[in-house]
Amino acid sequence: MSARHDESRAMEPKIQSTSWNPEIEKAILKQWEEQDIYRFTISNKPAFVIDTPPPYPSGRPWHIGAAAHYAQIDMIARTARMNGKNVLFPIGIDRNGLPVEIYTEKKHKVRMRQMDREKFLELCKVALDDLEAEMIQIMKGMGVSGNFKEHYRTDSDDYRALTQLTFIELWNRGLVYLANRPNNYCPDCGTTIADAEIIYNEIPTKLVYMKFKIKETGNEVIIASTRPELLFACQAVIVNPADARYKNLQGSHAILPLFNREVQIRPHRSAKPEFGSGAVMVCSYGDQNDVQVFRELGLKEIVALNDNGLTTDAAGQYAGLRINQARTKVIEELVTSGLIVKEENIMHRTPLCERSKTPIEIIPLHDYYVKQMDFVPQLRELAFKLKFHPDMHRQILLNWLDSIAIDWPVSRRRFYGTEIPIWYCNTCKAPNLPVPGRYHRPWKEKPPFDKCEKCGGSEFTGEDRTFDTWMDSSISPLFITKFGNDQKMFSYAYPTAIRPQAKDIIRTWLHYTMLRCVQLTGKMPWDEAWIMGYGVDEKGEKMSKSKGNVVDPFPVIQKYGADTFRFWSASQANLGYDFRCSEQKIAGSQKFLSKLWNIGRFLSSFEVVEERPELEASDRWMMAELVRLVEECRKGYEEYNFFVPANAIRDFTWNLFAAHYVEMVKGRAYSNENNSAKMSALYTLHRCLSTILLLMAPIAPFISEELWTKIYSKETIHLQPMFREEKADSDVRKYTKQIIDFNSMVWNKKKATIKDGKPLSLKDPIGIPVPDELALFAKDLKEMHNLV
RNA sequence: GGAUGGGUGGUCUAGCUUGGUUAGGAUACCUGUCUCACACACAGGUGGUCGAGAGUUCGAAUCUCUCCCCAUCCA
Structure with missing residues (x-):
C-alpha cells in the first residue's frame, strides 16, 4: 500500500474556504491603513516619486480603462516599494477648466456668462465633490497604495498659486508675450x-x-x-x-x-x-x-x-x-x-x-503665448534621453515636436480656471504682475501694489481671463515635490522617477510638462515615462458616452473584487497597447485567483520547511523552473510591464506547478515518515508558493497578503524584497517537456481504458513503465499515477 | 490627407527584433470524471497555415516590396 491510501493525514489546512472571497479585501484594507505601511517621509532610502495623473471626475461612470490604468500605476508603486525604494504616490484630482463649467451648467441649468461670476465659481467649486468622493472610494477599494491622507486638487488655492508663480517666473524671464491671432468665436x-x-x-x-x-x-x-x-x-x-x-x-x-x-x-x-x-x-x-x-x-x-x-x-x-x-x-x-x-x-x-x-x-484675438518654438530642439534631444516604456511611444512625442508651428496660447476666456495674475494700469495700459506666492484673482481683487511700475498710475483693471488648464496640469511634478515651497523636499524628490500616463495625451500633458519643467528648473521632470494604451470595448473601439459602450468599473469591482480586476488588467493589457474590456475576461481572471487560493489552502496543511535540504530530482527540476519564472518576471517588472509577470505566473502556477509538480510530490508530502524525501518536497512546495506570492504581490496585493500572512509570516508581504537568492541547475529543465508528455500519455491511456463500462479513474492502477530518460523521477511518477 | 499601432483556429492573444522540429496559451465549444487543495476543478477532444499577392531563401507567421482592411491621434 502506498502512502496515498494511508490513513495518516497532514495537519488540518489553516484555510477552510475553497474559494477566494473578495470580502476579505475590506479587512485587509483596514489593516494596511492601521499599519500605515505606505507612508512617505524623507529618508536616506532613495526616493521614487511617481508623477501620477490626476484624474478628472467629469462624470459618471469613471472610465474602466482609467481605473485599470490606476491599478497598474499602483503596481509600479508596489514594485518599487518591494525593491527598497521610498515611494511617493500622490493622489491628485483634476478639477479645473471647461468640463466642470459645462457640468455645472447642466447640473444647475444655468449659463456661465449670464450669471454672476462669483456665484458660478461657487457652484463649480463643489460641483465635482460627489464624483470625486466616488472616484477616491473606487481607488481605495482597488487597493491603490497612494497618499490619500494628503490628496490634492488642481483647483485648490495652493495649486493655483503655484501655477501663477510659475507664470510670473516665465513672464519675468521674457518667455511670455501677447499676440493677435485668429481664434474660434x-x-x-x-x-x-x-x-x-x-x-x-x-x-x-x-x-x-x-x-x-x-x-x-x-x-x-x-x-x-x-x-x-x-x-x-x-x-x-x-x-x-x-x-x-x-x-x-x-x-x-x-x-x-x-x-x-x-x-x-x-x-x-x-x-x-x-x-x-x-x-x-x-x-x-x-x-x-x-x-x-x-x-x-x-x-x-x-x-x-x-x-x-x-x-x-x-x-x-x-x-x-x-x-x-x-x-x-x-x-x-x-x-x-x-x-x-x-x-x-x-x-x-x-x-x-x-x-x-x-x-x-x-x-483675430489678443492672447498670451508661452514660447515653445525656441525650446523644441532641446526638447527633442531630451526626448531621446527619456526612457520610454514601451520604447515605441517616443515616436508620438517626436512627431508632435516636429509638427509644432506656433507658440503655446495660454489665455482662455473661461471662468473656472487659474486666473492670469495681471493688472493693467488704467493710465498707460501696462501690465503689472504681483510678487508670486499667494493665489491672486485679479478680476475681483485689488492689486497687491499701489503704483504702476511703468507710469506710476494708481488705478488698475484686473485681467479677467484664465489659463489653459494644461498650464496647471503641466506642473504636477513641481507641485508634488513642493517646488517653491519646501526646498529640502524638492531637492530630495525632484526630478521624479516616473511619469505614468495614457498615450493619447503625450502631445499635451507629457509635452507641456517637459516644456514647463525644463523652462523652470533646467532639468527633465522624470527619468522614465510609462505610457499605457487605451481601454477599448470588446470590439476594439474606443469607449464613449455617445456610442453607449462605456463600461462602469464600480459594479465590476464590487462583483469580482479588486484583485480579480487588477489581475485582469495586468494580464490583459500589454504595455503600451490598447486593451479590450469584457466582463468575460474579468470573470476568467477570477478563476486563476481561485486556483491560487486553493493551492494556498492545500499547502497550508503542511508544515513550512524553510531550511533547504538536499533536494530530490523532482524538486530540483521544479526549482529550476521556478528560477526561470523569477527571471522572466524580473524582466517584466524592470519594464513595468505587468502583462509579462501576470501571464508567466499564471502559466507556471497552473500548468506546471499545480498540474504536474504538485501531483508528483503528493505522495512524499502526505507521507507520515518525516524523512528527507518529505522535507525536500515540503521545502520545494513552500518555496514555490511563497515565491509566487512575492511575484504576485504588486499585481494582486490582497490575496497575496492573505496567503502570505496566513502561511508564512506576520509581516506584510508588501515590504518584503520581491526577489530572493535562489540556486538551481537550469540543466534539469530539459526534462520539462518529457515529464509533461509522459503524464499526458498516462492520462490518455487511463481515459482510453474502459473498466466496468467506465474509463479508468486517475487513481486506478495501470501498468505503464517509466521511460529510461525519466528514471530520475521514476519514484514520484509511479506514485503519482499508481503505476504497477 | 498625414502619423502611429495592428490584422494568427468562434473570440482574445504569445511568438516576429536574432527566419529552422507537430504555430504556444486563454476563453468558448464537445465528451468523460466528484481522483484525499480546487467541479471557479480534473482528464480527453474538435478547430488555425499565421490579411492578400509577389520576392529573398534549402527553409518564412518571422526578412523585403506592393496592395487591402481595422483602430487611434492629428489635419
Whole structure:
C-alpha cells in the first residue's frame, strides 16, 4: 500500500474556504491603513516619486480603462516599494477648466456668462465633490497604495498659486508675450471658444460659383465658395500647383466681383482640383484652412467680423450685418449683376459651437503665448534621453515636436480656471504682475501694489481671463515635490522617477510638462515615462458616452473584487497597447485567483520547511523552473510591464506547478515518515508558493497578503524584497517537456481504458513503465499515477 | 490627407527584433470524471497555415516590396 491510501493525514489546512472571497479585501484594507505601511517621509532610502495623473471626475461612470490604468500605476508603486525604494504616490484630482463649467451648467441649468461670476465659481467649486468622493472610494477599494491622507486638487488655492508663480517666473524671464491671432468665436454665444467645445456636423449649404476677372488677360475664372459673404475679406485665390487648367494663371491677379479689388492668384497644395472649379478664394478667415494658408503665404488679414459677430467696415456697403444677412445681400447683388454661374447644394462638414449649434467663426484675438518654438530642439534631444516604456511611444512625442508651428496660447476666456495674475494700469495700459506666492484673482481683487511700475498710475483693471488648464496640469511634478515651497523636499524628490500616463495625451500633458519643467528648473521632470494604451470595448473601439459602450468599473469591482480586476488588467493589457474590456475576461481572471487560493489552502496543511535540504530530482527540476519564472518576471517588472509577470505566473502556477509538480510530490508530502524525501518536497512546495506570492504581490496585493500572512509570516508581504537568492541547475529543465508528455500519455491511456463500462479513474492502477530518460523521477511518477 | 499601432483556429492573444522540429496559451465549444487543495476543478477532444499577392531563401507567421482592411491621434 502506498502512502496515498494511508490513513495518516497532514495537519488540518489553516484555510477552510475553497474559494477566494473578495470580502476579505475590506479587512485587509483596514489593516494596511492601521499599519500605515505606505507612508512617505524623507529618508536616506532613495526616493521614487511617481508623477501620477490626476484624474478628472467629469462624470459618471469613471472610465474602466482609467481605473485599470490606476491599478497598474499602483503596481509600479508596489514594485518599487518591494525593491527598497521610498515611494511617493500622490493622489491628485483634476478639477479645473471647461468640463466642470459645462457640468455645472447642466447640473444647475444655468449659463456661465449670464450669471454672476462669483456665484458660478461657487457652484463649480463643489460641483465635482460627489464624483470625486466616488472616484477616491473606487481607488481605495482597488487597493491603490497612494497618499490619500494628503490628496490634492488642481483647483485648490495652493495649486493655483503655484501655477501663477510659475507664470510670473516665465513672464519675468521674457518667455511670455501677447499676440493677435485668429481664434474660434461663436457669434451666438458672443465669445471665443476652445477647440474642445467645437463639434463637427455635415450640414447642407450652397456652393456658389462666381465669376472673377483676370486682371492681366481680361478673361474670367470661375471660383466656387461656400462663403460668398466673405468676398470682401478675400486676400488671394489659390489653385493646386499640379492643376494643369490654371498653370498659366499662377502669378497673375484676380479682380473681386462687387468690390473690384485685385488679389494674387497663387499655388497652394490645399486647393483640391476636384472641389468646385478647383480655384479657391482665401478669406480671413473662412475656416481653419484659411488660417493656415494665410500663415503660409504671409497674407495680411482683413478683419471680417467684430466682437459682436457683425461685419466690419471693411465690408463696405455690407457692414454692420449679421453673417446670414450679409450672405443674402451679397448673393442677391451677385445674381443681379450676373456674376453667378450656378449654385450647388452640397453637404459641408462645418464646425459648430457645441452648445448653440451655431457655425463658429474665426476672428483675430489678443492672447498670451508661452514660447515653445525656441525650446523644441532641446526638447527633442531630451526626448531621446527619456526612457520610454514601451520604447515605441517616443515616436508620438517626436512627431508632435516636429509638427509644432506656433507658440503655446495660454489665455482662455473661461471662468473656472487659474486666473492670469495681471493688472493693467488704467493710465498707460501696462501690465503689472504681483510678487508670486499667494493665489491672486485679479478680476475681483485689488492689486497687491499701489503704483504702476511703468507710469506710476494708481488705478488698475484686473485681467479677467484664465489659463489653459494644461498650464496647471503641466506642473504636477513641481507641485508634488513642493517646488517653491519646501526646498529640502524638492531637492530630495525632484526630478521624479516616473511619469505614468495614457498615450493619447503625450502631445499635451507629457509635452507641456517637459516644456514647463525644463523652462523652470533646467532639468527633465522624470527619468522614465510609462505610457499605457487605451481601454477599448470588446470590439476594439474606443469607449464613449455617445456610442453607449462605456463600461462602469464600480459594479465590476464590487462583483469580482479588486484583485480579480487588477489581475485582469495586468494580464490583459500589454504595455503600451490598447486593451479590450469584457466582463468575460474579468470573470476568467477570477478563476486563476481561485486556483491560487486553493493551492494556498492545500499547502497550508503542511508544515513550512524553510531550511533547504538536499533536494530530490523532482524538486530540483521544479526549482529550476521556478528560477526561470523569477527571471522572466524580473524582466517584466524592470519594464513595468505587468502583462509579462501576470501571464508567466499564471502559466507556471497552473500548468506546471499545480498540474504536474504538485501531483508528483503528493505522495512524499502526505507521507507520515518525516524523512528527507518529505522535507525536500515540503521545502520545494513552500518555496514555490511563497515565491509566487512575492511575484504576485504588486499585481494582486490582497490575496497575496492573505496567503502570505496566513502561511508564512506576520509581516506584510508588501515590504518584503520581491526577489530572493535562489540556486538551481537550469540543466534539469530539459526534462520539462518529457515529464509533461509522459503524464499526458498516462492520462490518455487511463481515459482510453474502459473498466466496468467506465474509463479508468486517475487513481486506478495501470501498468505503464517509466521511460529510461525519466528514471530520475521514476519514484514520484509511479506514485503519482499508481503505476504497477 | 498625414502619423502611429495592428490584422494568427468562434473570440482574445504569445511568438516576429536574432527566419529552422507537430504555430504556444486563454476563453468558448464537445465528451468523460466528484481522483484525499480546487467541479471557479480534473482528464480527453474538435478547430488555425499565421490579411492578400509577389520576392529573398534549402527553409518564412518571422526578412523585403506592393496592395487591402481595422483602430487611434492629428489635419
